[in-house]
Amino acid sequence: TPPLLDIRNLSVSFDTYQGQARVLDKASLSVRHGEIMGLVGETSCGKSVLSRSILRIIPSPPGRIDGGEIFFEGQDLLKLPRTAMRKLRGERISMIFQEPMSSLNPVFSVGNQMREVVRSHRPVSRGEANAICLEMLSSVRLPDPESVLAAYPHELSGGMRQRVMIAMALTCRPALLLADEPTTALDVTVQGQILAILAELAASQGLSILFVTHDMGVVAQLCHRVAVMYAGQVVEVADVESLFARPAHPYTQGLIASIPGRTTGGELYAIPGSVPSCLAPPPGCRFHTRCTHAGPDCSRAVPEMVRVASDHSVACHLCPTGGAL
Ligand code: SF4
Ligand code: MG
Numbered sequence: 380t381p382p383l384l385d386i387r388n389l390s391v392s393f394d395t396y397q398g399q400a401r402v403l404d405k406a407s408l409s410v411r412h413g414e415i416m417g418l419v420g421e422t423s424c425g426k427s428v429l430s431r432s433i434l435r436i437i438p439s440p441p442g443r444i445d446g447g448e449i450f451f452e453g454q455d456l457l458k459l460p461r462t463a464m465r466k467l468r469g470e471r472i473s474m475i476f477q478e479p480m481s482s483l484n485p486v487f488s489v490g491n492q493m494r495e496v497v498r499s500h501r502p503v504s505r506g507e508a509n510a511i512c513l514e515m516l517s518s519v520r521l522p523d524p525e526s527v528l529a530a531y532p533h534e535l536s537g538g539m540r541q542r543v544m545i546a547m548a549l550t551c552r553p554a555l556l557l558a559d560e561p562t563t564a565l566d567v568t569v570q571g572q573i574l575a576i577l578a579e580l581a582a583s584q585g586l587s588i589l590f591v592t593h594d595m596g597v598v599a600q601l602c603h604r605v606a607v608m609y610a611g612q613v614v615e616v617a618d619v620e621s622l623f624a625r626p627a628h629p630y631t632q633g634l635i636a637s638i639p640g641r642t643t644g645g646e647l648y649a650i651p652g653s654v655p656s657c658l659a660p661p662p663g664c665r666f667h668t669r670c671t672h673a674g675p676d677c678s679r680a681v682p683e684m685v686r687v688a689s690d691h692s693v694a695c696h697l698c699p700t701g702g703a704l
Contacts, residue, residue, distance in 0.1 A: 381453070382409035383554055383587050384433070389447035391428055393657075394440060400657040402428050405447070406613045407684070408606040410555065413585040415578065417602035417619070419592055419634070421654050425611040426591045430557045433589075434468055452554065470500060473548035474557040477564055479540040483532040489543055490528030493550070500551045515546040519576050538569035545576065552584065559591045574601045595638045599623060604690070607631045610655055610665040613684075617691040627693040629670045664696065672697055 391403040403425045410416040418426045431437045433449055433456065449456040452471065456464065476482060484492060493515070494508040503511065509528070516524035519542040532540060541561055548556060558577070562570040578601060580586050590602060598605050598619065605622050607615040607630065615628040626632045633650035652669035655661050661668050667677040674696065682694045 380412070381450075382411045383452065384410040384589070385448075385450040386429070386433070387448045387450070389429065389432060389449065390445040391425075391432055391437065391442060392445050393442050395658070398658050401445075401660070402611050402657050403432070404611045404660070406608070406611070408613055408616060410587050410589050411604075412554075413581060413587055414603045415581050415588045415590055415601055417590050417592060417598040417605035418608065419595060419598050419605055420608035421593060424608045424654060425657075426608050427559055429608070430474070430559050430589060430591050433557060434472060434474060435464055436468075436474075469496075469548075469553070470551045471553050472555045472557065473551075473553045474559065475541070475544045475548050475561045477560040479537070479544040480532060482544060483540065485532055487531075488528065489530050489532065489535070493528065493543070493547055496547050497550050511550065512546075515550055516543070518549070518580070519543075519546045520572075521546070536569075537565055538572065541565065541573055542576065545573075545580075549580065549584075549586070554587060556580075556586055556588045557591070558588055560593070561590075562597065563592070563594070570597070571600075577601065595634050599638075607634065610660055611657055612665060612694070614666070614695070615691075615693045616684075617688075617693075621688060621691045625688075625691075627687055627691070627698050628666075628695050629672050629697070630666050664694075 387407050388405040389403055390401065390405055393400045393402055406425065406429055418429065420426050428437060432444060435456065444457060490512060493512040494505065497503065497508040497511050512528055513524045516527055521527050521539065521542050527539065527543065535543065562573050565573065574597065577588060581588055592598060602619050604618050606613050607628065609630050615631045622631065623635060626635050636648040637650065650669060655665060655668060663678040663680055664682050667673040670677065676696050682696045684692050684694045685698060686692050687698055
């Protein structure tokens, strides 16, 4: 069966005062039915732009999708009329963000906002909408759903608000949840609880999740597969076991070495240098300015994505071609 979501060669630019920045350059990845796919990389590598492009919610202008395809349930979302896209949002694909306060209205109770979401998608009475809300809040393991519905957003903790957002996002039972750093603002214990809820929802409802994060520890804990992004490009895709056991791209190797507790004594490893600007990305392999393995080819030719194992692809000149994709 084809994957639920299949992004092919997606390119996105932003106009800036200094010129045009290619923030996504031919990025490809897929999300299968019922899987949790991690999308990992440093700040401003393009991962949030990628997840927002799926819903076509990047600000435009200054943003622009230059090319590529986003296949979802058999149709290219980039070719969908606006009205069809609007219907798909929230019903087939939902999104949660890092700061739930930005998506909740402070002047209305949680119940008020949740019932409105339910009734905007389904022809139900107020009482029926209320029952659906209670059921959704229970599914994200919020104790005492009745009092959560009566509460105002500021009366809830950050972790509770994020659970409310997940419940709201899943109201219409979407096939795909886009989660952009949803646990980054939470403390480790609450983060663990939210991750457990997402894993449970994926398993029990067959929900697919694209989980955007900069945290390799979260990837290891939650994801089935993972795509690694660097400077607007996807450089490695693998099942999570292979990625941690046999990272093939030097950048991925650096990310894994920098996970706290991974290094054997001594200082925490940090990849030297910083992410290059999208205004003038380095030629050849974009990582060559920071790569300790870089050879003469690396600044000349862009490495192609090649398959190194059945569920493992990488874009690096060091990797022998097992067969170009
Ligand atoms: Fe390093 Fe070259 Fe591989 Fe890029 S292609 S990651 S510079 S070895
Ligand atoms: Mg981001």
